[in-house]
Amino acid sequence: MAEKIATRHAYGEALAEIGGNQRIVALDADVSTCTMSCMFGEKYPERFFNVGIAEANMTGIAAGMAACGFIPFVHTFAMFCAGRTYDQIRNSIAYPGLNVKLVGTHAGLTVGEDGATHQCLEDLALMRVIPGMTVICPADGNETRAAVRAIAEHEGPVYLRLGRLSVDTVTDRDDYKFEIGKAYTMQEGTDATVIATGCMVQEALKAAEELDKEGIRVRVLDMHTIKPLDEAAVIAAARETGVIVTAEEHNILGGLGGAVAETVSSVCPVPVLRVGTHDTFGHSGNALELLKRYGLTGKEIAEQVKKGIKLK
Amino acid sequence: MDQRKKKELEKLAYQLRITGLKMVQGAHSGHIGGAFSLSEIMAVLYFDKMNIRPKEPHWEERDRFVLSKGHATVALYPALAHRGFFPMETLKTFRRLDGELSGHAEMCHVPGVDMSTGSLGQGFSAAVGMAVSGKLSGKNYTTYAVLGDGEIAEGQIWEACMFAAARKLDNLVGILDSNKVQLDGTVKEVLDTGDLQAKFESFGFYVQSVDGHSVEEFADAVDKAKSYLGKPSMIIANTVKGKGVSFMEGNHAWHGKTPDEEQFAQAFEELEAALKEKEA
Numbered sequence: 129m130a131e132k133i134a135t136r137h138a139y140g141e142a143l144a145e146i147g148g149n150q151r152i153v154a155l156d157a158d159v160s161t162c163t164m165s166c167m168f169g170e171k172y173p174e175r176f177f178n179v180g181i182a183e184a185n186m187t188g189i190a191a192g193m194a195a196c197g198f199i200p201f202v203h204t205f206a207m208f209c210a211g212r213t214y215d216q217i218r219n220s221i222a223y224p225g226l227n228v229k230l231v232g233t234h235a236g237l238t239v240g241e242d243g244a245t246h247q248c249l250e251d252l253a254l255m256r257v258i259p260g261m262t263v264i265c266p267a268d269g270n271e272t273r274a275a276v277r278a279i280a281e282h283e284g285p286v287y288l289r290l291g292r293l294s295v296d297t298v299t300d301r302d303d304y305k306f307e308i309g310k311a312y313t314m315q316e317g318t319d320a321t322v323i324a325t326g327c328m329v330q331e332a333l334k335a336a337e338e339l340d341k342e343g344i345r346v347r348v349l350d351m352h353t354i355k356p357l358d359e360a361a362v363i364a365a366a367r368e369t370g371v372i373v374t375a376e377e378h379n380i381l382g383g384l385g386g387a388v389a390e391t392v393s394s395v396c397p398v399p400v401l402r403v404g405t406h407d408t409f410g411h412s413g414n415a416l417e418l419l420k421r422y423g424l425t426g427k428e429i430a431e432q433v434k435k436g437i438k439l440k
Numbered sequence: 441m442d443q444r445k446k447k448e449l450e451k452l453a454y455q456l457r458i459t460g461l462k463m464v465q466g467a468h469s470g471h472i473g474g475a476f477s478l479s480e481i482m483a484v485l486y487f488d489k490m491n492i493r494p495k496e497p498h499w500e501e502r503d504r505f506v507l508s509k510g511h512a513t514v515a516l517y518p519a520l521a522h523r524g525f526f527p528m529e530t531l532k533t534f535r536r537l538d539g540e541l542s543g544h545a546e547m548c549h550v551p552g553v554d555m556s557t558g559s560l561g562q563g564f565s566a567a568v569g570m571a572v573s574g575k576l577s578g579k580n581y582t583t584y585a586v587l588g589d590g591e592i593a594e595g596q597i598w599e600a601c602m603f604a605a606a607r608k609l610d611n612l613v614g615i616l617d618s619n620k621v622q623l624d625g626t627v628k629e630v631l632d633t634g635d636l637q638a639k640f641e642s643f644g645f646y647v648q649s650v651d652g653h654s655v656e657e658f659a660d661a662v663d664k665a666k667s668y669l670g671k672p673s674m675i676i677a678n679t680v681k682g683k684g685v686s687f688m689e690g691n692h693a694w695h696g697k698t699p700d701e702e703q704f705a706q707a708f709e710e711l712e713a714a715l716k717e718k719e720a
Contacts, residue, residue, distance in 0.1 A: 188564070192566035192571075195554065
């Protein structure tokens, strides 16, 4: 297994790497050593702004800076980005289509011991419904680095979702290419498709490996871009494999599962089973134990695949 | 300020009110009260103080203007049209499905609008971002922001104040439209904001309190704000909501209400009479 790294760490390195671009500025709300925007701050202190614990103001400042031609990267925990400043993001950034990159770290259950107040399980849904917003949730460090470069080049508002927990590097392959809005096929298969995002991609691969032992060939898509969704890949999966299981560290309502089900139901209806948290808040605890408790595991994905195949 | 300029700006303020009232009449909606409290302020900024190029609205060196109380488009759009950012004719499309002049300030389709606003409390942060950008890029422009005195109940305003002071943004001029009235009643009744001078001073601002309907006093305050170094500025402009129309003045009912035919007639009559007086 290749390197194990939290996406936020890979992110910090990647932002510092591209920081030579004088248009890039970074803002943080007193969590820079957690979001890892501090790495950019150390290298480019004149373009780094710690605004204090004031996320709403940070988002507004970013809007003003983008209106003056800068490319602001805004950092805080997913909860206080997508959650606390939803109105600021919608009205001050997305409505005027400003070129701001919103980086929400510590997303999902894997924040761990800090508990439910910090475990954002709704951010994909909240950001996805804002017109013009691009929503990206990388699977690993390698994909995060590629995503950072891509979003810096992309003109328009972006929400980038990152995690606290170290995850397997699953995309370090020769044929790997990151393109916003284009799913990456981790593995081909014909019996079912697992569409996963973020840290659930590694679990999807584990599920596929287990199912393979039982003779079930599963296609695995790494859906790093939740919006714009790669509808072609989703529809092809529906047509060619007949059943889809989605997997995300997020509420099953409104996120990846919701997006996939919406697409499938209107074009090529097949069973879509969703792995994620079931409309509930999180809980304090060890990150890996939390994933087990809430059914965010390869084992659960495999079970859902088998259940789904019966529905075909 | 010489007397000719003074007279010209005073006249202009009433012309802006008349133009604004026509917009509301055409749209059958719009916020009159909090727009008319701003007329002299808009006249001074757009026709005397701001360094702008109406034919080049995105000129990088321009002074920026953010209408944080984004509902006061009945003050902003007439100023932009009279200044030449777009034809007067365009004002007829205000709030209409077939036009681009939305009810609240909008930057993508309206030439001269530097920031989309409407959700209260947010515009001032954007203005702070513009001021920081000016410092960072070594540009010499000033960023102006107009805040409502009801709006400052939003906590984000005070977040922005703390940041602006900490970063010594002396290229930022906040203007508080202190018309003492908000949607539901007087500011005192709804949420008494207390001693505004002391509040902004304690947040690190250079604060001046002026008559917001005196073009001379307000213009002087802008000059002083621009030349004050090391601190952001807040000009508390003491104004009257609905200024210029007797039955609207100081009455919260006219925050967003549309007059009936008779009321429109009376309002136009009063504004035309005031304009004539200024022209005399």
